[in-house]
Each structure stands twice: as structure tokens, then as C-alpha cells.
Amino acid sequence: MSTAKRDHGGGLDAAIAKFGGKRADWLDLSTGINPVPYPTPKFSADTWTALPDTAAFTRLTGFARSFWNVPEGAAILPAAGASAIIAALPRILPQGTVTIPGPTYNEHGASFVAAGWTLQNADTDAMVVVHPNNPDGINWTADEISAPIRIIDESFCDVMPEASLVHLANQPNTIVLKSFGKFWGLAGLRLGFAIGDPAIITKLTELLGPWNVSGPALAIGSEALSDPQWADETRERLSADAARMDKIFSKQGAELKGGTTLFRLYEVANAKAAQDHLAKSHVWSRTFPYADNWLRLGLPAPDRWAQLENAF
Numbered sequence: 001m002s003t004a005k006r007d008h009g010g011g012l013d014a015a016i017a018k019f020g021g022k023r024a025d026w027l028d029l030s031t032g033i034n035p036v037p038y039p040t041p042k043f044s045a046d047t048w049t050a051l052p053d054t055a056a057f058t059r060l061t062g063f064a065r066s067f068w069n070v071p072e073g074a075a076i077l078p079a080a081g082a083s084a085i086i087a088a089l090p091r092i093l094p095q096g097t098v099t100i101p102g103p104t105y106n107e108h109g110a111s112f113v114a115a116g117w118t119l120q121n122a123d124t125d126a127m128v129v130v131h132p133n134n135p136d137g138i139n140w141t142a143d144e145i146s147a148p149i150r151i152i153d154e155s156f157c158d159v160m161p162e163a164s165l166v167h168l169a170n171q172p173n174t175i176v177l178k179s180f181g182k183f184w185g186l187a188g189l190r191l192g193f194a195i196g197d198p199a200i201i202t203k204l205t206e207l208l209g210p211w212n213v214s215g216p217a218l219a220i221g222s223e224a225l226s227d228p229q230w231a232d233e234t235r236e237r238l239s240a241d242a243a244r245m246d247k248i249f250s251k252q253g254a255e256l257k258g259g260t261t262l263f264r265l266y267e268v269a270n271a272k273a274a275q276d277h278l279a280k281s282h283v284w285s286r287t288f289p290y291a292d293n294w295l296r297l298g299l300p301a302p303d304r305w306a307q308l309e310n311a312f
Contacts, residue, residue: 012284019279027300027307030286032134032156032263034234035301037185038224047215056218063225064193068161068178073170075201078213078221082155082179082192083107085204089175089194090115092203093149096125103290104130108153125149131165132156135265135288135296136258139163148173155179155192159235159261169196180217182262183234184224191217238262241299245308252312254295263298271295281311 012028061076070076079085090098090112097118100109108128109119117126127147131140131154142165145152150168154176157164169176175196181187191213194204213221224230238261245264246256254266254274268274271287274295278285286296300308 015279015284019282021282026282026284027304028284029297029300029308030284031187032260032296032298033182033187034185034238034262035299035304036234036237038220038227038230040186040220041223043216043219047219050215052211052213052215052218056215056222057213060213060218060222060225063222064178064195067225067228067231068164068166068195070195071167071170073198074166074196075198077194077201077204077208078218079192079194079204079208080212080214080217081181081190082153082177084190084208084212085177085192085194086153087111087114088204088207089151089200090117092200092207093126097123098126098128099124099147100128101133103135103288105134108151126151128153130155132160132163132260135263135286135294137260137265138258140165142168150174151177153177155182156260156262158183158231159238166195171197173197173200175200180221180224183231186220189217189220190214191221235261238299244305245297245299248309248312257294259296261299263296265294265296267293268295269293278308278311281307283308283311 011030012023012026016023016026057078060078064070064076086107095116097120098112099121100119113119124147126149127145128151129140129145131152132138134156150173152165152168154164154166166176168174175194178193178195180191181189194201242261242264249266254268257265257267259265271293275285275287288294
């Protein structure tokens with residue numbers, strides 16, 4: 001796993017430069033973000049003009065505790081995206097060794113290395129697992145996460161809440177991460193949560209400072225986390241759409257390798273060739289430097305399926 005940079009899906013500008021078209025022409029499936037976002041509520045003027053107050057933070061964390069069934073004794077910290085927490089966590093923990101089982105996205109590794117930690121494969125002071133993993137969707141069990149410090153990244157787990165390990169969050173030296181942007185489809189809002197050991201959460205709070213979440217993010221997050229019906233309906237739609245995508249790719253000879261209902265990972269003969277083929281129809285996908293036969297795609301919005309289907 002490379003930790004030289006923190007990479008993500010995207011890169012659409014480079015695709016446009018190579019294959020042409022305007023941004024609006026492109027179907028960007030290189031990320032695992034819900035293409036049908038939570039409907040944003042109307043805001044009062046002071047949501048934009050006033051500094052967020054304590055009550056707004058308390059309201060949001062209360063809804064978060066209820067939505068995720070956070071155990072008593074675990075603390076919750078909202079932040080400006082899970083990435084902000086990922087970057088900060090290694091800086092407030094005592095330096096040591098960390099294992100990050102892969103292949104997975106390299107943001108965790110880059111953050112730990114930048115903070116002076118050493119990456120190794122076993123017998124480490126800390127362990128980071130992505131649950132379910134990106135890109136292959138592998139799940140972890142509590143027994144498999146055995147280091148003294150445990151970080152469980154559940155950025156994609158809201159599609160399968162029954163698999164969540166958030167019940168471990170009241171145990172010492174344990175942090176569970178939640179990403180709002182993926183499941184609720186509002187990545188640009190920048191909202192994420194750290195849930196776990198109050199001593200670690202206190203240090204994170206001190207590092208990130210006051211007002212680390214915007215007024216609009218507090219308002220939208222509170223609305224969304226108090227709307228379980230939307231979440232249930234969204235899980236059903238994502239499940240159906242993931243099955244639809246699997247049928248499309250199986251007809252092309254691709255084999256499902258894994259993923260979640262937010263993104264699908266396929267094994268193909270040549271991932272770069274497959275990516276280029278789709279790009280000629282302005283469909284952008286994700287390849288990986290460590291697996292030249294892996295192709296990952298998010299799901300299209302309801303009105304964009306034809307563009308994917310016609311790309312073959």
C-alpha cells in the first residue's frame with residue numbers, strides 16, 4: 001500500500017482532457033457516493049450568518065447517538081468530514097507502530113506516516129480497519145481487531161447497519177469513524193463523526209478547535225439523522241441498483257469481486273482498457289495500481305443508467 005499521497009476517486013478533469021466532452025456530459029462513477037442525496041432543508045438566515053451554538057452541536061450528537069445506537073459511555077465528536085478526523089487522529093495518539101490491512105485506500109496510512117508512526121504488518125500498537133473495506137467490501141469481526149488502539153472506519157457501513165461494530169465504541173482506546181457524505185450523498189457538505197473513548201475524543205476536540213462544523217452541516221446532519229425512513233428506503237434502492245449494475249457487467253464477462261451497495265468491484269481482463277472503453281462514452285470509473293484487473297464503479301443516478309448501458 002502506497003502512502004506517498006492520499007488518493008481518492010475523481011480525477012475527472014484529467015479524463016476530460018484526454019477523452020473530451022464537458023463536465024456535464026460525464027457520468028462520474030469513480031467514487032462511492034450515493035447518487036440520490038438527502039434533500040436539503042431550507043435554512044434560516046442565521047444558519048449562514050451566526051457562529052454555530054452549543055445547542056446545535058448537542059442536537060446533532062443526540063440524533064447521531066440514536067441513529068447509530070451508540071453505547072453509553074462512548075463520546076461523539078462531529079467534524080468537517082471523516083478525512084479531518086483521519087488526519088488528526090495519529091497526531092493525538094502516542095507514536096508507535098500501526099497495521100492497516102490492505103489493500104485499502106491509503107489516507108489512513110499517509111496520515112500515520114506524516115505523524116511519525118511506523119507501518120508494519122503485525123504486533124503493533126494500533127490497528128486501523130476499514131469496515132466494510134474499500135474497495136473489496138470485506139467486513140471485520142471484533143476478534144480480528146486486536147491491537148491496543150483500535151480505529152474502525154465505518155465510512156461505508158450505513159448501507160449495512162447490522163454489521164456495524166459501533167457497540168465496541170465504549171471500550172478503551174477504540175474509535176469508530178462515520179462519514180456522512182457517502183450514504184447521504186452530500187460529500188461536499190463535509191461532515192463526519194468520531195465515536196469512542198472519551199479521552200481520545202477530548203484530545204481530538206482540542207486539536208480540531210471550536211466551530212469545526214458549519215451551521216448548514218449541523219442543520220442538515222440533524223435532519224438526516226432523525227429520518228430513519230429515508231435511510232431504510234435508500235438502502236432498498238441501493239441494493240436494487242447494485243444488482244442491476246452486476247447484471248450489466250456480468251453480461252460483459254466481468255466477475256463481481258466485492259464491494260458494497262454504494263460501489264461495485266469487478267474483475268476484468270484489463271482494467272485500464274476497460275476504463276478507457278467506458279471513458280469514450282464519458283463514463284468514468286476507478287482503477288488501482290496494485291491490481292491491474294480490478295475495476296470499481298459507483299452507482300448512476302436514476303436518470304443516467306442509459307449512458308452506462310450504452311457505453312458497451
